[in-house]
Amino acid sequence: MARTVAHVIVDALQELGVRHVFGVVGDALNPLTDAIRSTEGIDWIGCRHEEAAAFAAGAQSQLSGTLGVCMGTVGPGSVHLLNGLYDAAKSRTPVLAIAGQVPLAELGGDYFQEVDNDLLFRDVAVHRNTVTSPDQMPRMLEAAVRAAISENGVAVLTVPGDLGDREPTDDRPARFPRAHPVTRPDESGIREAADLINAGGKVTLLVGRGARDARDAVMALAERLAAPMVLTLKAKEGFEGENPYQVGQTGLIGNPAAVHALDSCDTLVMLGTDFPYRDWYPTDCKVVQIDLRESNLGRRTPVDTGLAGDVGATLQALLPHLDVAGDRSHLDAARRRFEDWGAEQRRLADPGHDEHGLGRLRSALDNRSGDVRPEALAAAVNACASDDAIFTSDTGMATVWLSRFVTLHGQRRLLGSFNLGSMANAMPQALGAQLWAPDREVVAFCGDGGLSMLLGDLMTIKEYRLPVKLVVFDNRRLGMVKLEQEQTGLAEFGTELDNPDFAAVATALGITGIRVTDPAELQDSVRRAFATPGPVLLDVLTNPRELAVPGRPTLQQGWGFAVAKVKEVLQKGHGE
Structure with a gap:
């Protein structure tokens, strides 16, 4: 068989270990999809929307640590990839997008569906190029893949529709040398950081995803310094389970214990995190930051010592220079606060919370x-899910409930649009995750707004018989937007959703649908969803007025809610 441009690309992807290519078929992609059809070990996954394809490819890349691949045909097909590719770029995970293009002779002539892909993807891609001759292969493919992997970003390779079935004169296979250097700061930087920490009194660690591969070293650091460990959301995976130092998250989704651990420290040590919310950093302490990317040092808060290097290698060099803390009161106080807060959260998550005492009074006001209380739903899912479940979460209130009530112990994994903050990511990321790990449980925490935005790809889940469990927090609202409006004193506006019965929609598509409207049915319904083979959509009507109190509530926020509620009552009184 002749080795066409399309076969050069597909053979190289298969050699790289890529098992799935996500996209929507189209004329410019026909040579490529036909090459996939005839190649063992790599499968075409036809999605209903290219945005879902890009999210799915990004999910596989994040889970595997290797290349994810998606494709979009000429013009609109490639445009539709853009949001999912931005998510991959912001998540710093390698994804290769193959974009179709008009015939080579028509380029630049405003041909039907022609889009300048090199311009379109300029902001999102670390590398982009258009193949204009078959003889540029495999060199141009090698450059794109190397860029995506070495820079942990998106590479876009555009292939005109009439080049895919042409033969390059160079028939060698593509080659991808792989090197993973480990870097650490010089000795003077290590000693400077050690001196600052040793003189620093109470130490708190802020741990991010960049430290995930250095768990043992981070745990040893926390023990030596008797330091409470505040986790970013992306560090829940890897650091939350079996960790006597962690005190949860800070920020709007956080808790008072984490806020206190930060605000009361004398020295903050940041490990592999670019936590973006400046208002939540302590202001009266020394700061040491360790990050692989030198550009991250001091970007969010001023640092006294910044160390550019691999977190694990840097800590291994740093630990011998650190004194053992004799006073554990800072850690003990933070942990007590965290345990007290956790006990209160468990009371909120009790399915019978509204039936007695303060819960009954509370429900008369807000439910x-x-x-169903969303806390109870998240807690019930946490109890049923396996120890190696992969969770995905839509941006918004679904992520708030996951962060507070799902514990990432064992081998659990977590994906979300935590840097881009896109809607509609959870379901397509679950699609990609389930294909990557067919024998593991995949659970998507879906907001009703997010699910409905890319609802069509429920059919992809059905078509490929993916046993994903889709948990829909159906509060008939864009809940996070509602919260944002009210905390600034604005009346809720434009956030209400006239939803269908999502369980009935799923059933019509051939997916098991379960709808929960009564809190008394919650536990049994969640257990039934997880016990049912194949894909299941669990549509739970949750309280739209539920508040998630941040770790450091302000008087201004409280006043904003009060003003907003008055405005909303007045609106209803005028029939609006």
């Missing part, structure tokens, strides 16, 4: 219709 008169008797909807």
Whole structure:
């Protein structure tokens, strides 16, 4: 068989270990999809929307640590990839996008569906190029893949529709040398950081995803310094389970213990994190930051010592220079606060919370219709899910409930649009995750707004018989936007959603649908969803007025809610 441009690309992807290519078929991609059809070990996954394809490819890349691949045909097909590719770029995970293009002779002539892909993807891609001759292969493919992997970003390779079935004169296979250097700071930087920490009194660690591969070293650091460990959301995976130092998250989704651990420290040590919310950093302490990317040092808060290097290698060099803390009161106080807060959260998550005592009084104020509390739903899922489950979460309130009520112990994994903050990511990321790990449980925490945005790819889940469990927090609202409006004193506006019965929609598509409207049915329904083979959509009507109190609530926020509620009452009184 002749080795066409399309076969050069597909053979190289298969050799790299890529098992799935996500996209929507189209004329410019026909040579490529036909090459996939005839190649063992790599499968075409036809999605209903290219945005879902890009999210799925990004999910596989994040889970595997290797290249994810998606494709979009000429013009609109490639445009639709853009949001999912931005998510991959912001997540710093390698994804190769193959974009179709008009015939070579028509380039630059405003041909039907022609889009300048090199311009379109300029901001999102670390590398982009258009193949204009078959003889540029495999060299141009090698450059794109090397860029994506070495820079942990998106590479876009555009292939005109009439080049895919042409033969390059160079028939050698593509080659991808792989090197993973480990870097650490010089000795003077190590000693400077050690001196600062040793003189620093109470130490708190802020740990991010960049430290995930250095768990043992981070745990040893926390023990030596008797330091409470505040986790970013992306560090829940790897650091939350079996960790006597962690005190949860800070920020709007955080808790008072984490806020206190930060605000009361004399020295903050940041490990592999670019936590973006400046208002939540302590202001009266020394700061040491360790990050592989030198450009991250001091970007969010001023640092006294910044060390550019691999977190694990740097800590291995740093630990011998650190004194053992004799006073554990800072850690003990933070942990007590965290345990007290956790006990209160468990009370909120009790399915019978609204039936007695303060819960009954609370429900009379904020849950008169008797909807399911989202805390109870998240806690029930946490109890049923396996120890190696992969969770995905939509941006918004679904992530708040996951962060507070799902514990990432064992081999659990977590994906979300935590840097881009896109809607509609959870379901397509779950699609990619389930294909990557067919024998593991995959659970998507879906907001009703996010699910409905890319609802069509439920059919992809059905078509490929993926046993994903889709948990829909159906509060008939864009809940996070509602919260944002009200905390600034604005009346809720434009956030209400006139939803269908999502369980009935799933059933019509051939997916098991379960709808929960009564809190008394919650536990049994969640257990049934997880016990049912194949894909299941669990549509749970949750309380739209639920508040997630941040770790450091302000008087201004409280006043904003009060003003907003008055405005909303007045609106209803005028029939609006």
